[in-house]
Structures are given as structure tokens and as C-alpha cells.
Amino acid sequence: MRVISGVYRGRTLRSPADRKTRPTSDRLRETLFNVLAPRINDETRFLDLCAGTGAIGIEALSRGSAFVTFVDKSRKACALIEENLDHLHIPEDHTEVICLPAETFASREHVQPWDLVFYDPPYDTNYAPVIFEFGDRAHRLLTDDGMLVVEHHTKNTIPDASGDLRRWRVLRQGETSLSFFERS
Numbered sequence: 001m002r003v004i005s006g007v008y009r010g011r012t013l014r015s016p017a018d019r020k021t022r023p024t025s026d027r028l029r030e031t032l033f034n035v036l037a038p039r040i041n042d043e044t045r046f047l048d049l050c051a052g053t054g055a056i057g058i059e060a061l062s063r064g065s066a067f068v069t070f071v072d073k074s075r076k077a078c079a080l081i082e083e084n085l086d087h088l089h090i091p092e093d094h095t096e097v098i099c100l101p102a103e104t105f106a107s108r109e110h111v112q113p114w115d116l117v118f119y120d121p122p123y124d125t126n127y128a129p130v131i132f133e134f135g136d137r138a139h140r141l142l143t144d145d146g147m148l149v150v151e152h153h154t155k156n157t158i159p160d161a162s163g164d165l166r167r168w169r170v171l172r173q174g175e176t177s178l179s180f181f182e183r184s
Contacts, residue, residue, distance in 0.1 A: 001055055003088075004030055006062030013055055013084045016076065023053055024120060024151060028173050032149065033059060035171070035180070036116060039147065040064050047071065047114040049102045049130070050121040054081035057095075058088065060116070067094055069114070073101040106133035106141060113143045120151040127158060131181075135163025138183045148181040 001013045001023055015023065024032070033040075040046075044065040048057030050072060057068040070081045078099045085095055098105060102121060119130060127150060134141055134148050142148065148165060152158055154177045160167045161184075169180040 001053065002026070003055075003059055003062050005033065006059070006064065008058065008062040008088050008090075011088055013053055013058065014080060014087065015053055016080055023055055025173075025176075028151070028176060028178070029056065029059055031171060031173060032056070032118070032178060033063060035169075035178075036060075036147075036149075037063065039116060039145075042066050044116060045069075045112060045114045045143075047117040049105065049117060049119040051081055051097075052077055052120070054084050054097075056118045056120070057081075058084060058090070060118075061090060061094060065116075068096075070095065070097045071100060071102060071105045073099065075099055103129045103133060106130050106137070110140060113139075113141055113146060115143050115146050117142065117146070117148045118151070119148060123153040123156065127152060127156065131159060131162050131165070134181070135161070135165040138164035142183055144183065146183060150179045150181070152177055152179065 003011045046060040046065045046068045048070045051070040057070050158179050165181040166184045167181050171178045
């Protein structure tokens, strides 16, 4: 796995030894960041929820995001994210790594909302609780023009709306889809 573009372009990221983590493919990451690129600048706060290897958040940093929060419930995944950040010499004041389940993290109070959130749990996860939290607490989790992107298996049913969130776009690549939500 490698960083596709930006400051860390071409740099290799470490992957987990087991096959439990399903990293987002290079092709899908490129598609995702083609959509997100106009929204990423030196003030962008990015949340990589169910971060796995940290590849999505690291890609966001590489492309100019100011700060990335990485969240994963697995201690091994969090350690791997830290390894990848250290391997690329990414300054610690640009990141934070939090070991919590996505639903628990989303239900907590946060000092600042995020501009962009990428949520990519295992495909057999019930997505509804986290999407509900974001819909119910959108004003605390997302900036006014913030966006939540959910990666899911195309066969998984994802709601078109939840609370203050509305899905405005779905991109499909093979068996994987990206659902884009904005505050309404």
C-alpha cells in the first residue's frame, strides 16, 4: 500500500500481518480524493473513523489537511497507525490516534468539529448507530459545510437521511460504494 499523491506521494505504508483489515484500494482512494480535493486545504480537520492502517487519513495529510484524527477500536490498528505516522515522519501536532469504537467516539463531546469524516468499518458492521450519531449530533461533529463519507459494500443498505444529514451522492466501484452525506 502506498500514498497516492501529495507530500508523501509514493511512500509505502505498513499493512497488518493478518487479513482482518480490509484496506481501501488505491483506485477507490484516488476516486475518493478526486471528490474531496476541492475541500482540502491547510485548515481542514479530517477524521478517519475505523482507520485500520491510517491510509485514508495519511492521504489527507499528504494532500494538505491541517490535522487528522485517527480512530480505531483495535489497539493493534492504532499501533500500526502510529508506526506509519512515525515511518513518514509526520509531526505529532498534526495528528491524534484514539483507540475507541466508532459509536463511542461519535457519541462523546468534542472540542472542535471536523470538515471531512471518512467512516469505513468492517462490511458486516451495523452502520446505523454511527450514521445516527452523526445525524443527531451533526452540529457538534461536522462543520457547517462538513461532509461524512461512508465506505460500504454495495449490497449494504445505508439510509438516505438521518437527522441533519442527507446523502447527496453515491459512487460505486465493483462491490464497494462510497456514500457522501452533508448537513441539511
